[in-house]
Amino acid sequence: MNYVFQFNVVWDHLPELLEGALLTIQLSATAMALGLVVAVVCAYGKSAGPRPVRWLVPVIGLRLTANTAALVAMTVNLGAYASEIVRAGIEAIPHGQVEAARALGLKRLQIFRFIIIFPAVKTVYPALTSQFILLMLSSSVVSTISAVELTAITNSLASTTFRSFEFYFVATGLYLAMALGFRAGLSAIYWAVFQRSRAA
Amino acid sequence: MPLLALNSISKRFGAHQALEDVSLAIEPGEVVAIIGRSGSGKSTLLRCINGLERPDNGTVEFDGKAFEPTPRRLKALRREIGIVFQSYNLFPHLCVERNITLGPTAAKGIKLAAARELARKVLRMVDLEDKIAAYPQQLSGGQQQRVAIARALAMEPRLVLFDEITAALDPELIGEVVRVLDRLARDGMTMVLVTHEMGFARRSADTIVFMHQGRIWEKGLPAKLFGAPATAELASFIDAILSVDPSARRPVL
Amino acid sequence: MGRSFGTGEFLFLLRAIPSTLLLSLGALTGGAIVGLFVAILRIVPSRPLRWLATGYIELLQGTPVLMQLFVTYYGLAVLFKIQVDAWPAVLLAFSLYSGAFLGEIWRGSIEAIPRAQWEAAACLSLSFLKQLWYVILPQAGRISIPPTVGFAVQLIKNTSIAAIIGFVELTRAGQLMTNTTFKPMIVYPIVAALYFILCWPLSLVAQTLERRIDAALGIKQHF
Numbered sequence: 185m186n187y188v189f190q191f192n193v194v195w196d197h198l199p200e201l202l203e204g205a206l207l208t209i210q211l212s213a214t215a216m217a218l219g220l221v222v223a224v225v226c227a228y229g230k231s232a233g234p235r236p237v238r239w240l241v242p243v244i245g246l247r248l249t250a251n252t253a254a255l256v257a258m259t260v261n262l263g264a265y266a267s268e269i270v271r272a273g274i275e276a277i278p279h280g281q282v283e284a285a286r287a288l289g290l291k292r293l294q295i296f297r298f299i300i301i302f303p304a305v306k307t308v309y310p311a312l313t314s315q316f317i318l319l320m321l322s323s324s325v326v327s328t329i330s331a332v333e334l335t336a337i338t339n340s341l342a343s344t345t346f347r348s349f350e351f352y353f354v355a356t357g358l359y360l361a362m363a364l365g366f367r368a369g370l371s372a373i374y375w376a377v378f379q380r381s382r383a384a
Numbered sequence: 385m386p387l388l389a390l391n392s393i394s395k396r397f398g399a400h401q402a403l404e405d406v407s408l409a410i411e412p413g414e415v416v417a418i419i420g421r422s423g424s425g426k427s428t429l430l431r432c433i434n435g436l437e438r439p440d441n442g443t444v445e446f447d448g449k450a451f452e453p454t455p456r457r458l459k460a461l462r463r464e465i466g467i468v469f470q471s472y473n474l475f476p477h478l479c480v481e482r483n484i485t486l487g488p489t490a491a492k493g494i495k496l497a498a499a500r501e502l503a504r505k506v507l508r509m510v511d512l513e514d515k516i517a518a519y520p521q522q523l524s525g526g527q528q529q530r531v532a533i534a535r536a537l538a539m540e541p542r543l544v545l546f547d548e549i550t551a552a553l554d555p556e557l558i559g560e561v562v563r564v565l566d567r568l569a570r571d572g573m574t575m576v577l578v579t580h581e582m583g584f585a586r587r588s589a590d591t592i593v594f595m596h597q598g599r600i601w602e603k604g605l606p607a608k609l610f611g612a613p614a615t616a617e618l619a620s621f622i623d624a625i626l627s628v629d630p631s632a633r634r635p636v637l
Numbered sequence: 638m639g640r641s642f643g644t645g646e647f648l649f650l651l652r653a654i655p656s657t658l659l660l661s662l663g664a665l666t667g668g669a670i671v672g673l674f675v676a677i678l679r680i681v682p683s684r685p686l687r688w689l690a691t692g693y694i695e696l697l698q699g700t701p702v703l704m705q706l707f708v709t710y711y712g713l714a715v716l717f718k719i720q721v722d723a724w725p726a727v728l729l730a731f732s733l734y735s736g737a738f739l740g741e742i743w744r745g746s747i748e749a750i751p752r753a754q755w756e757a758a759a760c761l762s763l764s765f766l767k768q769l770w771y772v773i774l775p776q777a778g779r780i781s782i783p784p785t786v787g788f789a790v791q792l793i794k795n796t797s798i799a800a801i802i803g804f805v806e807l808t809r810a811g812q813l814m815t816n817t818t819f820k821p822m823i824v825y826p827i828v829a830a831l832y833f834i835l836c837w838p839l840s841l842v843a844q845t846l847e848r849r850i851d852a853a854l855g856i857k858q859h860f
Contacts, residue, residue, distance in 0.1 A: 321700065325798065328801060335704070349711040352704060352708045353708055355704055356705070363699035363700070436759075459763075462760050462761070467760045471753060475757070477775045477776050486772075487761035490771055491761055491762035491763050491764075
């Protein structure tokens with residue numbers, strides 16, 4: 185093999201790669217937050233309203249920037265998967281809890297907010313975490329619709345410097361770091377939100 | 385020379401001392417019943433015999449040879465020492481015949497045809513020859529346990545361990561299993577049983593070992609231990625048992 | 638502007654389906670071999686071997702498939718000094734990817750088998766490998782079928798990523814058709830529908846299997 189690895193080229197362009205990573209993180213985090221909201225809403229109103237809401241956006245044909253389009257697509261996609269996960273968590277809540285709350289005179293929305301959604305999300309948190317990390321990883325595909333994030337930047341750098349292997353290798357490392365970082369961050373959130381002992 | 389000798393076995397699990405300086409010798413053809421309250425260390429002792437538990441101190445000798453718990457030595461040992469578990473542990477994806485022939489064919493290299501003959505023979509010994517093609521899920525608890533006994537016997541071991549094999553059975557199914565145990569004892573099999581079946585212990589055991597708090601508290605003939613317990617612990621244990629199992633009252637003939 | 642989308646264009650899409658299926662099948666086969674290996678490595682007594690397997694799984698599950706594809710594609714080009722054909726790179730990348738996920742699924746299935754089964758097999762004087770082969774894997778295999786089929790469905794959809802390096806499968810065919818007809822709103826829904834037709838029967842099979850296995854397990858309550 186007479187190929188000489190030149191990772192120093194990658195090092196020279198590190199700021200651009202890191203900027204790409206930051207864009208990926210921003211994109212994913214926003215999609216996660218929005219997607220979670222969508223998921224909860226969908227899980228709540230699962231009986232109300234038709235399913236095909238997710239088909240609506242492309243049909244409307246809004247002229248969006250590539251990154252916004254990516255965000256919408258990722259949010260909708262995550263919302264779909266996450267709503268199933270959250271719905272499973274909701275169904276795991278014992279009926280007795282809901283009955284007791286109703287007997288105490290709580291309104292439907294209050295019941296949902298205090299009795300249902302909190303324990304439900306806590307139960308399915310691991311599954312949600314996996315889905316979130318999957319989301320962040322699949323953000324690399326939005327490079328195909330010209331959104332600007334890590335993969336897109338890596339692509340352009342690789343094609344201009346012809347050091348494809350080195351760039352993709354490092355980019356893969358960055359994704360791995362982000363995945364581990366997201367996992368740690370989501371664990372911290374779990375601890376902060378669900379583990380702190382709450383005064384009754 | 386004893387077939388099996390345990391010398392000063394000790395074992396602890398975390399803070400709990402399960403066994404403390406236990407020594408026991410078992411002669412060929414002897415039937416030893418280990419009795420005691422739960423937590424007295426009976427099962428742990430039994431499991432030290434075939435290597436399922438590793439003692440912290442002391443040695444286990446089979447046929448005069450101490451054994452090191454290497455995989456190869458354990459494999460060889462388990463060809464000679466069989467075990468029947470409380471929850472039978474039959475292989476649910478195999479029919480009764482295959483459950484029984486698996487050990488002889490895969491571990492001892494016996495040809496399948498010979499193993500099937502062996503399977504029929506041991507199933508006859510437990511009165512289940514007609515169930516040879518059934519699957520474990522189709523059998524009652526008592527039948528499954530008898531198949532488990534047959535499976536252990538098919539390896540033609542020199543010693544068989546029984547770990548509270550009737551404890552998980554409905555009362556009306558215990559009798560059929562105990563009948564098999566009586567028969568095996570009569571036929572001269574070397575058996576070590578952890579059991580609550582006092583009737584069987586009085587009837588068929590050569591030696592009773594009463595364990596308490598990880599030690600052997602009393603050991604001896606059934607007539608002596610049941611008739612004239614030397615310690616208060618054994619006396620109160622027998623009282624507690626008798627209130628549930630009057631068959632233990634019957635005198636040994 | 639552009640060709641109209643007619644039967645010819647539709648057939649072009651259809652002709653790409655075998656590539657998608659072949660790639661999925663190939664990746665599943667390669668992945669099955671890797672996955673079995675990885676699953677067993679995750680449960681052997683040796684800690685370094687376990688860490689190796691865990692590291693492999695973390696690496697492949699913690700990075701995008703697309704990146705894995707690029708690294709494999711360009712990595713192979715580096716190793717063999719030539720422009721590698723798309724097929725070997727794509728097949729290798731997806732096999733390694735599948736191997737990691739299948740390994741995790743199968744390890745979970747193996748660990749679902751009660752300890753008591755291992756003990757019973759060991760006390761019949763069977764070696765570790767024989768215990769695995771005769772007693773554990775047959776039972777674990779049964780449990781693993783629904784999640785494995787579920788992964789197969791995901792894999793078929795994920796092969797669309799190969800389009801990005803120009804591998805011609807269903808999605809790439811869709812891109813090509815869009816480029817000639819300029820009618821993405823016709824082409825892509827059809828492509829999506831075709832994927833659905835490929836995946837939906839598998840999903841149904843997985844659900845039926847899941848129900849059947851639940852029923853069978855209902856007889857014995859060890860799990």
